[in-house]
Amino acid sequence: MSSSWGLLAITLVCVVTVGVGALGLRLSRTTSDFYVAGRTVTAGWNASAISGEYLSAASFLGVAGIVYSLGTDMLWLPVGYTLGYLVLLVLVAAPLRRSGAYTIPDFAEARLQSRQIRSVASLLVIGIGWLYLLPQFQGAGLALQTVTGAHPAVGNLVVAVVVLASVAAGGMRSITLVQAMQYWIKLVAIAVPVFVLLWIWLRQGQPLPAISSPNGPFTGPGVGYAAREHPVYATYSTLLALCFGTMGLPHVLVRFYTNPDGRAARRTTAIVIGLIGLFYLFPPIIAMLARTYLPALPPGTRADSIVLMLPGAMVPGTLGDLLSAILAAGAFAAFLSTASGLTVSVAGVIDQDLFSGRLNRRSGGDLPRTHSFRLASAVAILVPYAASWFWANVTLADTVGMAFAVAASTLSPVLVLGVWWRRLSVTGAMAGLAVGGALAIGATVATVAGWAGSTGRGWAGTLLAQPAAWTMPIAFATTVIVSLATPASVPKNAARILVRLHAPEEVAGRHTDA
Amino acid sequence: MGLDPRERGRARHTVRPVSTPLPTPALVLVALGLLTLAIAFGRLVRRRRFVSPVDRATYQTLHTVSLATRSLRDGLTPEGAARATKHLRSMLGSEAVAITDTGATLAWDGAGAHHRGQVHGHAQPVLTSGRTLVLTEREIACGDPDCPITSGILVPIVADDHVVAALAAYGRSTSAGLVRATEELARWISTQIELAELGRQRTRVMEAELRALRAQISPHFIYNCLAAIASFVRTDPDRARELLLEFADFTRYAFRRGGAFTPLRDELQNIERYLALEKARFGDRLRVHLTIAPEVLGVSVPFLAIQPLVENAVRHGIEGKAGIGHVTIQAADVGAHAEITIEDDGSGSDPDTIRAVLAGESGRDSVGLGNVDARLRQAYGDEYGLVVETAPGAGTRVSFRVPKFAPGVLP
Numbered sequence: 064m065s066s067s068w069g070l071l072a073i074t075l076v077c078v079v080t081v082g083v084g085a086l087g088l089r090l091s092r093t094t095s096d097f098y099v100a101g102r103t104v105t106a107g108w109n110a111s112a113i114s115g116e117y118l119s120a121a122s123f124l125g126v127a128g129i130v131y132s133l134g135t136d137m138l139w140l141p142v143g144y145t146l147g148y149l150v151l152l153v154l155v156a157a158p159l160r161r162s163g164a165y166t167i168p169d170f171a172e173a174r175l176q177s178r179q180i181r182s183v184a185s186l187l188v189i190g191i192g193w194l195y196l197l198p199q200f201q202g203a204g205l206a207l208q209t210v211t212g213a214h215p216a217v218g219n220l221v222v223a224v225v226v227l228a229s230v231a232a233g234g235m236r237s238i239t240l241v242q243a244m245q246y247w248i249k250l251v252a253i254a255v256p257v258f259v260l261l262w263i264w265l266r267q268g269q270p271l272p273a274i275s276s277p278n279g280p281f282t283g284p285g286v287g288y289a290a291r292e293h294p295v296y297a298t299y300s301t302l303l304a305l306c307f308g309t310m311g312l313p314h315v316l317v318r319f320y321t322n323p324d325g326r327a328a329r330r331t332t333a334i335v336i337g338l339i340g341l342f343y344l345f346p347p348i349i350a351m352l353a354r355t356y357l358p359a360l361p362p363g364t365r366a367d368s369i370v371l372m373l374p375g376a377m378v379p380g381t382l383g384d385l386l387s388a389i390l391a392a393g394a395f396a397a398f399l400s401t402a403s404g405l406t407v408s409v410a411g412v413i414d415q416d417l418f419s420g421r422l423n424r425r426s427g428g429d430l431p432r433t434h435s436f437r438l439a440s441a442v443a444i445l446v447p448y449a450a451s452w453f454w455a456n457v458t459l460a461d462t463v464g465m466a467f468a469v470a471a472s473t474l475s476p477v478l479v480l481g482v483w484w485r486r487l488s489v490t491g492a493m494a495g496l497a498v499g500g501a502l503a504i505g506a507t508v509a510t511v512a513g514w515a516g517s518t519g520r521g522w523a524g525t526l527l528a529q530p531a532a533w534t535m536p537i538a539f540a541t542t543v544i545v546s547l548a549t550p551a552s553v554p555k556n557a558a559r560i561l562v563r564l565h566a567p568e569e570v571a572g573r574h575t576d577a
Numbered sequence: 578m579g580l581d582p583r584e585r586g587r588a589r590h591t592v593r594p595v596s597t598p599l600p601t602p603a604l605v606l607v608a609l610g611l612l613t614l615a616i617a618f619g620r621l622v623r624r625r626r627f628v629s630p631v632d633r634a635t636y637q638t639l640h641t642v643s644l645a646t647r648s649l650r651d652g653l654t655p656e657g658a659a660r661a662t663k664h665l666r667s668m669l670g671s672e673a674v675a676i677t678d679t680g681a682t683l684a685w686d687g688a689g690a691h692h693r694g695q696v697h698g699h700a701q702p703v704l705t706s707g708r709t710l711v712l713t714e715r716e717i718a719c720g721d722p723d724c725p726i727t728s729g730i731l732v733p734i735v736a737d738d739h740v741v742a743a744l745a746a747y748g749r750s751t752s753a754g755l756v757r758a759t760e761e762l763a764r765w766i767s768t769q770i771e772l773a774e775l776g777r778q779r780t781r782v783m784e785a786e787l788r789a790l791r792a793q794i795s796p797h798f799i800y801n802c803l804a805a806i807a808s809f810v811r812t813d814p815d816r817a818r819e820l821l822l823e824f825a826d827f828t829r830y831a832f833r834r835g836g837a838f839t840p841l842r843d844e845l846q847n848i849e850r851y852l853a854l855e856k857a858r859f860g861d862r863l864r865v866h867l868t869i870a871p872e873v874l875g876v877s878v879p880f881l882a883i884q885p886l887v888e889n890a891v892r893h894g895i896e897g898k899a900g901i902g903h904v905t906i907q908a909a910d911v912g913a914h915a916e917i918t919i920e921d922d923g924s925g926s927d928p929d930t931i932r933a934v935l936a937g938e939s940g941r942d943s944v945g946l947g948n949v950d951a952r953l954r955q956a957y958g959d960e961y962g963l964v965v966e967t968a969p970g971a972g973t974r975v976s977f978r979v980p981k982f983a984p985g986v987l988p
Binding site for chain 2: 163176238321436
């Protein structure tokens with residue numbers, strides 16, 4: 064593979080991202096006419112922006128990689144990534160917007176009127192953010208490695224610096240227009256190469272990949288997890304984690320704040336489902352073509368990099384290099400947008416809930432706001448960067464799966480019950496967070512450390528590797544039971560808050576005016 | 578989640594030359610966790626270690642006082658009193674402590690809770706006379722021989738020269754020392770109640786100020802508006818009609834009743850009407866530039882917080898000088914905050930004058946400025962006040978930040 068094309072494409076993406084981050088404000092909206100009402104962010108733009116931040120390097124590279132190596136059963140994965148928004152739409156989208164909360168800790172505090180819950184939720188948001196940032200770093204390092212042959216550690220360092228630069232340059236502003244463009248760039252960067260490759264495949268008349276992999280036929284149902292034990296359980300558990308984990312991701316709720324009201328939040332979510340679904344049509348096609356043209360991985364490569372290797376294998380020469388470069392640029396754009404969005408969210412929480420009070424006390428209140436935010440962004444990036452050194456051996460999609468499992472077992476009970484159940488008590492929420500968090504994080508650590516998940520460990524290994532199916536119900540049950548046992552710590556105005564969350568804005572407004 | 582065995586095989590001999598890569602992250606995590614715990618424990622131990630028993634006793638007492646203070650923050654509410662009596666009892670060391678106000682017993686803490694119903698009766702003479710009363714075993718008259726409540730001390734709690742409640746300490750015996758301690762404690766509670774009352778008054782004053790500001794559309798503005806509209810009635814009746822409608826909408830918004838907060842979108846819309854009216858008057862002399870991030874249109878801001886600032890900018894930017902005046906309004910998205918800036922290139926003013934206005938010492942020129950500043954601080958805390966940058970001849974720039982979410986702030 065020619066490295067110059069790919070390097071050029073990646074450099075271009077980096078420069079554009081950092082530049083737009085720094086200048087974006089000026090580019091997008093200096094105006095001298097007024098008309099505020101017409102300037103609200105529309106649902107379409109907002110949905111594009113959410114999708115742009117959501118589709119990560121794991122989506123761009125990891126989904127194709129895991130379908131390639133584990134078979135068509137993994138098609139459930141992109142379905143699950145999309146399904147999360149359906150659950151979000153049905154259960155929490157509009158009420159969350161009406162709560163006026165900007166972050167998940169904000170919602171926890173507004174709903175339960177408790178600072179302690181806020182602190183615990185903040186810690187969890189930071190942890191989940193880091194767990195989700197980790198595969199982004201790996202994916203970017205991988206893209207750099209595949210394109211240039213650089214050692215992954217070098218790639219990781221480069222991307223850490225680029226993200227830090229783009230966040231520090233202007234990351235605090237979330238510019239809808241820029242994030243929305245990211246989605247369309249990613250879509251084009253994957254769709255165009257896929258259509259070209261499909262056309263080549265049709266002309267060459269190659270067969271469909273009816274190949275049998277070492278684990279059984281590629282297209283056979285119910286065998287995808289054959290490498291692992293209890294494939295049906297594993298599939299359902301992963302799906303559950305994805306469905307309920309999406310609402311707990313730190314960078315998702317933040318974008319909902321931009322919607323003018325609850326109804327717009329719902330409309331935005333519906334469009335997001337369409338946009339993300341459209342994008343996820345393409346990675347499986349790449350996996351299928353790769354099965355045909357690259358029946359076995361060359362030694363020394365990870366399945367996650369097949370997206371970048373496929374064009375070279377199908378059309379050696381300039382066209383292949385060009386397509387590869389486009390895909391690498393797309394993967395890098397995916398990485399940068401998700402990583403920046405996550406870093407901003409995590410840094411925001413670190414800054415607000417861990418730093419600002421303490422820093423202000425130490426510095427006598429002289430520290431400018433931006434400095435403490437920049438310091439927080441450095442912390443938000445350094446931790447997952449350091450972790451990416453140790454974490455090299457877990458596939459992208461799997462690490463992402465863990466972030467979803469932890470989110471589903473901790474924040475989702477608080478969000479769902481907080482929106483729908485009036486008798487949720489502070490003690491109950493706290494117990495649910497503690498139990499769900501301990502179980503899910505414990506299972507994650509066990510898996511990453513290699514104590515579980517590999518074959519030959521029976522149910523115990525499978526349960527630890529795909530924990531959501533048991534940790535999430537336990538977390539929900541703990542929250543409900545402890546809440547019922549401690550009615551005294553139900554916030555006094557719970558009923559009023561719930562009316563606020565569920566009544567359309569016009570009704571609520573009329574109510575307060577009276 | 579696990580690995581495909583084929584992949585793990587590949588990964589092990591290719592990715593990096595670490596001999597046993599798998600347990601390392603877990604070890605690092607565990608080590609980090611232990612380190613954090615050790616540091617936290619060390620700090621805790623250091624904080625708990627005292628030089629002498631006297632230090633410890635002082636600390637204990639002050640700590641109890643600070644806990645009780647927190648409970649009494651809202652004055653003598655049943656919940657607050659219930660929480661406070663626990664701490665009060667540990668300070669007095671008596672068997673039971675109760676608080677009653679003029680209506681009923683608010684709280685009882687300690688043994689012999691069956692006496693709770695009597696407290697209000699016991700306190701009647703104290704509440705009417707304002708004198709300390711010591712009860713003996715005969716007056717308490719308990720049928721239970723094991724009951725520890727055999728004597729009591731009742732002390733009035735006085736706020737603003739009125740007896741508002743009584744503090745009662747019950748136990749096996751009384752002493753002059755206990756009576757004096759109880760009286761001292763009652764005096765302390767009185768102070769807390771007065772402080773809470775002060776806090777409530779501050780809120781009421783703020784509300785009154787808000788009402789005052791709402792009504793405070795300057796008469797000059799109304800007069801000037803109507804005069805400007807009148808000048809269009811013959812030459813451009815359509816424009817005159819439009820302006821009248823703007824004027825109606827503007828006053829309807831400004832006089833609306835309802836919450837103390839409003840979405841930035843509505844506030845800006847009202848400023849739009851205001852500026853349309855001012856433009857009718859000044860024509861091309863007034864140039865307005867806007868840079869509004871659509872992301873922050875939904876942020877809740879205090880009702881009528883921005884309009885007075887814009888009005889000031891127009892007044893300083895145009896009326897004070899000849900030629901064209903520029904007014905710039907910006908609303909930017911900065912992470913968890915929105916930043917709003919109003920700038921004019923007018924005559925500017927002496928920083929000391931502005932400082933005096935913000936400190937509430939002079940309300941001559943910019944009534945709005947001090948009021949907006951006070952309301953912002955009251956709603957979001959002291960670090961959210963107005964920032965004014967100005968110098969004579971250099972224009973004025975007023976900015977403030979609003980958190981996207983603040984507990985209790987809803988439009």
